[in-house]
Amino acid sequence: MKKKIKARSVPFSQTRSRHASETAEDYVEAVMELVEEKGECRVLDLARYFNVSHVTVSRIVKRLQDEDLLYTKPYKPVELTAKGSKLAKRVKERHLIVLAFLTKLGVDKANAEIDSEGIEHHVGSKTLAAMKNFLK
Amino acid sequence: MKKKIKARSVPFSQTRSRHASETAEDYVEAVMELVEEKGECRVLDLARYFNVSHVTVSRIVKRLQDEDLLYTKPYKPVELTAKGSKLAKRVKERHLIVLAFLTKLGVDKANAEIDSEGIEHHVGSKTLAAMKNFLK
């Protein structure tokens, strides 16, 4: 009486790389925000933003530079590449939609902000469209 | 003209432990499902379920046993402890609510299943309540 195990679809296939992608999304979004807020984005700004040490930031920035999402030189500010900027805009737009969606759903501001930051990475295009539609 | 960097609230404070908790939630839920489906849950069942090697599963099972969520002995099936069972029920209920919510929102079944698996871990009690309310 053997039953086939139904493998979970996409989300569980590559947990580690998924997390890395989420990190990338968070970082480009943060860089964009910080540049808007104060003109430039330093490693320490990101460290404070994410509540991690500057070492962690610096390593991740290095990786994202290898992925052509960020650009920086030693002791210089962090900037978005064209690719990073494009991603950041998409991420931020999606974030704002999720936030507005949760708010309209009746979630208070504080919780909507917290949950939207976690949820946003898992909202596919179909779900995003449905949220947009709900907002209209 | 220094601006204070607004630190992001909870979600970014402890990325690693958050991911570990998500893993715990996924595993207890999977064990519960697999036990329901085929009477027992083996390491290899979980490996197929999550599309990872049995080695990865076996190490995680060991950790979750240390956390008193699972119980097993070498070469024996994996079972939920009372604590694990309680968590699994909560997780599954939340999962089903998120899935039903996305479906009612107009997302097709396939995408609702994919996205709900990612979203569920980030749905706080307030957001969950709002989703439940929407379903009524």
Next chain:
DNA sequence: CATCATCCGTAGCCATTGCTACATTTATAC
């Protein structure tokens, strides 16, 4: 231009979650 605080990089540690390769145990078949 020297000093000093701030910023950033490097070294090196740990935990988590992937993996392959190999060993061992358990169960099945003959």
Next chain:
DNA sequence: GTATAAATGTAGCAATGGCTACGGATGATG
């Protein structure tokens, strides 16, 4: 009961993201 297949464990490697400790670079201030 023995051989074989399947399941599980163990060893050891890599990538990612945490950290502390330390040292070098930058920039502001006198």
